[in-house]
Amino acid sequence: MSVSQAAARLAPPLRLDRRARALLASAGAVLLSLVVGGLLVVIAGGDPVAAYRALLDGALGTPYGIGQMLVLAIPLVIIGLGLALAFRGRVYNIGAEGQLFMGALAAGVVAIFLPVGFDPLLIGAATVAGVLAGAAWGGIVGVLRARWGVNEVITSLLLNFVAILIFTYCVRRPLRAPGSPDLQGRSIQPDAALPALPDLAVHIGVFLALLLVPLAAYVISRTPFGFRVRMLGFNAEAARTAGVRSGRMVVGLMVISGGLAGLAGGLQVLGVAERLDPGISQGYGFTAIVVALLGRLNALGVLLAGLFIALLQSGGQAMSVIEGVPYAIVLAIPAVFVVFLLIADRFARGS
Amino acid sequence: MDWSEIFGPDALVVLLSTSVAFAMPTALAAVGETVAERAGVLNLGLEGMLLAGALVSFLVAYYVGSVALGTVAGVAIGVVLGALMAFLSVSLRTEQIINGIAIVLVAQGITLFVFEKLFGGEEQPTIAGISDVEVPLLHDIPGVGPVVFEQNVLFYLSLALALGVSLLLTRTRFGLSVRAVGESPAAAEATAVSVARTRWLALLVCGGMAGLGGAVLVLGQLNVFEEDVSGGRGWVAIALVIFGRWNPLLVLGGAFLFGFTDALQIRVQAVSGGIASSVPTEIFGALPYVVTLAVMVAATVLAGRDAQPAALGVPFRKGVNA
Numbered sequence: 001m002s003v004s005q006a007a008a009r010l011a012p013p014l015r016l017d018r019r020a021r022a023l024l025a026s027a028g029a030v031l032l033s034l035v036v037g038g039l040l041v042v043i044a045g046g047d048p049v050a051a052y053r054a055l056l057d058g059a060l061g062t063p064y065g066i067g068q069m070l071v072l073a074i075p076l077v078i079i080g081l082g083l084a085l086a087f088r089g090r091v092y093n094i095g096a097e098g099q100l101f102m103g104a105l106a107a108g109v110v111a112i113f114l115p116v117g118f119d120p121l122l123i124g125a126a127t128v129a130g131v132l133a134g135a136a137w138g139g140i141v142g143v144l145r146a147r148w149g150v151n152e153v154i155t156s157l158l159l160n161f162v163a164i165l166i167f168t169y170c171v172r173r174p175l176r177a178p179g180s181p182d183l184q185g186r187s188i189q190p191d192a193a194l195p196a197l198p199d200l201a202v203h204i205g206v207f208l209a210l211l212l213v214p215l216a217a218y219v220i221s222r223t224p225f226g227f228r229v230r231m232l233g234f235n236a237e238a239a240r241t242a243g244v245r246s247g248r249m250v251v252g253l254m255v256i257s258g259g260l261a262g263l264a265g266g267l268q269v270l271g272v273a274e275r276l277d278p279g280i281s282q283g284y285g286f287t288a289i290v291v292a293l294l295g296r297l298n299a300l301g302v303l304l305a306g307l308f309i310a311l312l313q314s315g316g317q318a319m320s321v322i323e324g325v326p327y328a329i330v331l332a333i334p335a336v337f338v339v340f341l342l343i344a345d346r347f348a349r350g351s
Numbered sequence: 352m353d354w355s356e357i358f359g360p361d362a363l364v365v366l367l368s369t370s371v372a373f374a375m376p377t378a379l380a381a382v383g384e385t386v387a388e389r390a391g392v393l394n395l396g397l398e399g400m401l402l403a404g405a406l407v408s409f410l411v412a413y414y415v416g417s418v419a420l421g422t423v424a425g426v427a428i429g430v431v432l433g434a435l436m437a438f439l440s441v442s443l444r445t446e447q448i449i450n451g452i453a454i455v456l457v458a459q460g461i462t463l464f465v466f467e468k469l470f471g472g473e474e475q476p477t478i479a480g481i482s483d484v485e486v487p488l489l490h491d492i493p494g495v496g497p498v499v500f501e502q503n504v505l506f507y508l509s510l511a512l513a514l515g516v517s518l519l520l521t522r523t524r525f526g527l528s529v530r531a532v533g534e535s536p537a538a539a540e541a542t543a544v545s546v547a548r549t550r551w552l553a554l555l556v557c558g559g560m561a562g563l564g565g566a567v568l569v570l571g572q573l574n575v576f577e578e579d580v581s582g583g584r585g586w587v588a589i590a591l592v593i594f595g596r597w598n599p600l601l602v603l604g605g606a607f608l609f610g611f612t613d614a615l616q617i618r619v620q621a622v623s624g625g626i627a628s629s630v631p632t633e634i635f636g637a638l639p640y641v642v643t644l645a646v647m648v649a650a651t652v653l654a655g656r657d658a659q660p661a662a663l664g665v666p667f668r669k670g671v672n673a
Binding site for chain 2: 040094144149151153155165169286289334342
């Protein structure tokens with residue numbers, strides 16, 4: 001028996017074993033973080049079983065609740081997909097929050113001022129403006145890294161503060177709703193508002209999010225671009241030797257992930273707030289990092305993780321009201337989960 | 352708006368003395384980060400360590416009534432998070448960037464949870480401030496005296512520690528080990544310096560410094576805790592390490608620059624009368640971050656990345672790494 005035959009005979013059970021261990025590791029991480037969550041509930045003086053039940057009831061008990069969960073999931077999934085792609089190529093964009101706000105601002109300006117009487121055109125133009133603004137804001141970071149090797153983690157993060165303050169400035173001053181108090185930005189034209197599904201009260205952006213999941217999966221696993229991204233993530237040095245132009249890839253990944261964050265921001269303005277409002281994001285750009293990591297940088301995984309975290313957050317409101325448990329617990333659980341997952345993965349891979 | 356209220360002779364002394372005070376939390380975190388990075392570990396969890404240090408020191412000071420104990424507690428929680436970072440990055444060798452981001456997220460989630468649980472829906476809790484101490488003789492030095500030597504005890508402690516850790520890195524045997532494992536871990540290991548041990552220690556120092564930074568921020572300056580009180584200072588500190596070319600004294604200088612822009616924007620907001628004024632205070636609010644970004648980018652563009660520790664971000668495994 002040749003070596004390759006022996007290897008072929010050995011390979012399948014080994015691979016299964018590794019998958020089984022990875023699965024076991026994930027399950028262990030889920031279990032542990034739910035236990036930690038329960039412990040936090042106990043510390044807060046609540047009953048963990050009742051708290052988790054209140055959370056599920058709140059998120060899934062009524063059509064309206066489900067709708068609210070989906071509205072939350074839309075930005076998380078859209079941004080998470082872009083981050084998953086970027087992280088695959090080891091481009092650590094943690095500036096999605098700022099990119100979201102720049103996208104929201106651009107989409108909002110178009111939706112407020114563009115004199116078009118035809119809804120689809122107006123909505124389309126505003127959405128494209130949001131994507132472009134987010135892509136440009138992310139692109140700055142990509143160019144700095146590609147051209148001069150400036151660490152993208154730090155620049156993208158610091159640009160969040162700048163973007164949010166620019167947004168706040170615009171909402172308070174040039175784009176303030178006439179005669180309104182402090183932080184009310186102008187409303188968009190009624191034609192620019194996204195239609196919503198009856199009963200669920202979910203804007204049609206939900207279809208866009210669902211469409212993007214298979215598209216991202218296809219790009220990652222079936223296109224030359226996705227192949228280069230994976231090569232870059234696996235071994236940047238080898239990828240460069242093989243002719244992958246890493247600078248262009250870095251800029252590309254920042255532009256794509258920034259553009260998706262900008263899209264999410266645009267949808268928040270057009271479909272949720274229908275005005276320029278600093279409240280359009282409750283830190284979605286940061287939560288999406290957790291979504292991407294929990295989803296294991298995999299498109300379908302991002303969809304599931306996005307739904308899971310949206311469920312936690314929308315149910316968390318109900319839980320905090322009914323059980324008197326602080327809402328922040330639903331922010332702590334996924335973060336603890338990420339740490340457990342890191343540890344579990346390491347042990348599943350073995351030394 | 353009357354700019355002489357900010358830059359006039361008397362006002363300038365106030366502006367500069369608040370600048371150096373505001374610089375301190377960032378300075379401590381940045382010097383700590385310099386130690387970690389010189390040892391080869393990119394610790395992106397700094398913001399979380401600063402935030403946790405702020406909360407824990409505030410809680411101890413609030414319930415026990417002791418600023419000293421609060422400060423110790425702030426350092427301690429920083430060291431704990433430093434240990435978590437070391438466990439993940441050095442012992443398990445998982446991706447350092449992800450570890451750091453995860454630590455920030457955990458710290459944010461848990462501090463918010465604890466704070467909401469204890470004070471949710473109540474009036475914002477405050478603690479008594481600590482008074483300034485004039486250093487005899489030194490505070491009579493014209494110019495420098497009133498700016499640097501009329502501060503509170505935590506300020507002096509911080510300044511001494513920041514300078515002390517800088518010396519630790521450049522002038523001691525431990526510092527030499529740190530620099531060796533960051534530049535060439537395999538060579539260091541060959542000369543009987545344990546890479547794992549040195550990196551663990553560097554991260555504990557870094558966590559402690561960031562935790563102290565959080566304590567100085569709430570106990571020495573703000574006297575309140577609020578959601579996200581660290582306000583990105585940890586991230587700014589990481590940027591300043593790059594700006595300062597991994598040289599602790601230059602990093603410290605960068606922190607004072609940040610402190611100045613921060614003090615300036617707060618002063619502008621106060622003097623201009625806030626939202627009703629014609630001065631766009633939001634634009635000034637962005638100033639500390641913009642300046643930090645600009646100097647970091649400028650330093651990288653002009654000086655290249657030669658100063659960066661060669662093994663920064665690369666996990667080390669005995670007998671594998673060349």
